[in-house]
Amino acid sequence: MATDELLNQLRKYFGHAYFRSGQQEIIQDVMNGRDVLGILPTGVGKSLCFQLPALLNKGVTIVISPLISLMVDQVKQLKAKGFKAVIALNSFMDLKERSKELKQLDKYRLIYLSPELLQNPRVTLELKKLHVQLFVVDEAHCISQWGHEFRTDYLKLSQKIAELGNPPVLALSATATPEVQKDIKQQLDKPDMTSHINQMDKPNMSFSVEQFLYPEDKAKRIISIAHQKRTPTMIYFSSRSAAEQLAEELTNALEQRVAFYHGGMENMDRLLVQQQFMKDELDIICCTSAFGMGVDKPNIRRVIHYHFPAQIESFIQEIGRAGRDCQPCASLVLHTPNDQVLPQLLLEKEVPREEDVRRVFSWLSQNSKLPSDEEMLEKMNLSESQWNFLKFHLEHVQIIINGEVRQEDKLEAFRPEIVKRLNKRWKYKNQKYKQMLDWVLHKGCRRDRLYMPFQKGTAKPVVECCDYCGFSIDDLDIQKDSCNDSENFSSWKDRLDAVFLQESING
Ligand SMILES: Nc1ncnc2c1ncn2[C@@H]1O[C@H](COP(=O)(O)OP(=O)(O)OP(=O)(O)O)[C@@H](O)[C@H]1O
Numbered sequence: 001m002a003t004d005e006l007l008n009q010l011r012k013y014f015g016h017a018y019f020r021s022g023q024q025e026i027i028q029d030v031m032n033g034r035d036v037l038g039i040l041p042t043g044v045g046k047s048l049c050f051q052l053p054a055l056l057n058k059g060v061t062i063v064i065s066p067l068i069s070l071m072v073d074q075v076k077q078l079k080a081k082g083f084k085a086v087i088a089l090n091s092f093m094d095l096k097e098r099s100k101e102l103k104q105l106d107k108y109r110l111i112y113l114s115p116e117l118l119q120n121p122r123v124t125l126e127l128k129k130l131h132v133q134l135f136v137v138d139e140a141h142c143i144s145q146w147g148h149e150f151r152t153d154y155l156k157l158s159q160k161i162a163e164l165g166n167p168p169v170l171a172l173s174a175t176a177t178p179e180v181q182k183d184i185k186q187q188l189d190k191p192d193m194t195s196h197i198n199q200m201d202k203p204n205m206s207f208s209v210e211q212f213l214y215p216e217d218k219a220k221r222i223i224s225i226a227h228q229k230r231t232p233t234m235i236y237f238s239s240r241s242a243a244e245q246l247a248e249e250l251t252n253a254l255e256q257r258v259a260f261y262h263g264g265m266e267n268m269d270r271l272l273v274q275q276q277f278m279k280d281e282l283d284i285i286c287c288t289s290a291f292g293m294g295v296d297k298p299n300i301r302r303v304i305h306y307h308f309p310a311q312i313e314s315f316i317q318e319i320g321r322a323g324r325d326c327q328p329c330a331s332l333v334l335h336t337p338n339d340q341v342l343p344q345l346l347l348e349k350e351v352p353r354e355e356d357v358r359r360v361f362s363w364l365s366q367n368s369k370l371p372s373d374e375e376m377l378e379k380m381n382l383s384e385s386q387w388n389f390l391k392f393h394l395e396h397v398q399i400i401i402n403g404e405v406r407q408e409d410k411l412e413a414f415r416p417e418i419v420k421r422l423n424k425r426w427k428y429k430n431q432k433y434k435q436m437l438d439w440v441l442h443k444g445c446r447r448d449r450l451y452m453p454f455q456k457g458t459a460k461p462v463v464e465c466c467d468y469c470g471f472s473i474d475d476l477d478i479q480k481d482s483c484n485d486s487e488n489f490s491s492w493k494d495r496l497d498a499v500f501l502q503e504s505i506n507g
Pocket residue numbers: 016017018019020023040041042043044045046047048174294296320324485486487
């Protein structure tokens with residue numbers, strides 16, 4: 001499709017005046033049926049890279065997405081824009097509803113689902129009946145064995161792609177090192193993918209780290225920052241109780257609306273807090289990493305890390321929530337010498353240790369059928385990711401097939417191999433953690449250092465760069481406008497036209 005024509009379609013359907021840097025090249029290649037790996041910074045608009053082709057293509061676009069809330073949000077937004085032929089299949093749907101939807105999948109042009117649900121044989125069966133024109137993997141770093149978590153179904157996508165008749169594949173991410181990029185292509189079995197690797201740094205963000213001796217000092221500092229100006233702020237914690245505690249402290253100390261959010265809360269409470277924050281009914285949210293992915297709020301100005309995460313990738317995703325409207329925003333990490341204890345403890349829960357392997361293998365040698373995953377975790381005293389790790393490798397060598405132990409005589413021979421793999425993983429995780437810590441303790445330009453593992457150099461920022469270059473979060477300029485695209489391009493009439501046009505497309 002010609003460049004002008006593509007731009008017209010963007011304006012018509014989405015009301016954006018221009019493509020943001022990187023989008024058009026990706027979309028053009030996707031429309032030409034190529035396999036594409038697209039790396040774009042957080043919040044720039046990766047979704048558009050498949051949403052626009054999905055609108056223009058005649059066939060179906062399948063999107064693999066790691067989080068239900070993320071899919072549901074996108075479906076809601078698209079429906080609000082008038083694109084109705086879209087659905088998020090998920091495990092929260094009751095079985096009857098899911099069964100009904102599965103029977104009428106041909107109604108849809110854009111289908112979101114998780115990698116786990118894609119493995120469901122019934123789902124595969126129904127998807128195979130469709131003409132899949134594009135297969136998208138959003139947050140594609142999850143595919144990599146060096147990705148964020150051990151979501152093992154991500155490693156089984158290539159087989160499903162083949163079963164669906166090998167449609168063109170689009171893999172998207174904001175945080176993939178060259179090593180991970182290579183791994184994504186390999187895991188997807190598409191070594192010749194066209195890569196569009198854009199610079200990942202955000203020129204509208206300033207960075208800073210402040211050192212303290214005691215945790216109490218962090219709270220005082222946050223209160224003083226928040227006091228200066230009321231503006232949407234996220235504060236990240238690695239512990240749920242710390243998030244709750246500071247939320248209470250801030251509520252008492254400030255005349256601002258503060259709430260906490262973490263994975264231990266009821267679903268309804270989480271949803272409520274998220275919606276309040278999105279609608280500007282909260283000023284400050286104290287949260288764990290459970291909050292963030294898929295949160296597309298344009299005007300978050302400050303992301304503060306009370307605790308820093310265990311790897312740079314997570315950090316980049318978390319600060320990526322800020323400044324999505326392209327206006328100035330800032331990141332601040334508060335650090336005390338004591339902060340290094342907690343991440344180490346959390347790391348230990350992620351990867352099994354040698355004694356865990358011994359315990360699990362000994363149990364497997366005496367049993368032939370596996371209980372449910374939950375029971376197994378409890379019985380073996382493992383975390384979910386520890387068990388996922390073991391199960392994945394045992395399934396891979398077919399010692400476990402369909403929840404049954406098949407070749408227990410092979411267990412002993414396999415043990416040294418799995419120990420070798422987990423030691424490798426340990427080493428990797430520790431190295432990642434050290435990279436993050438080095439950044440926190442770095443004495444030099446933080447921008448350059450942060451993106452060093454991913455790319456060569458950074459763009460000249462349009463705001464002050466970092467604390468090393470003279471920035472303090474006290475100077476955050478909230479008025480300045482540094483947007484390079486006009487969000488207000490479309491008049492109500494253009495939008496209306498687009499909606500009518502889509503209605504007619506969708507029947
Ligand atoms: N060309 C454009 N012009 C203006 N706004 C745009 C454009 N493309 C996308 N956007 C807006 O940018 C915001 C972020 O988009 P999106 O959620 O797709 O980002 P993302 O790159 O997927 O981010 P993340 O890394 O967090 O997943 C959305 O609100 C979207 O409407």
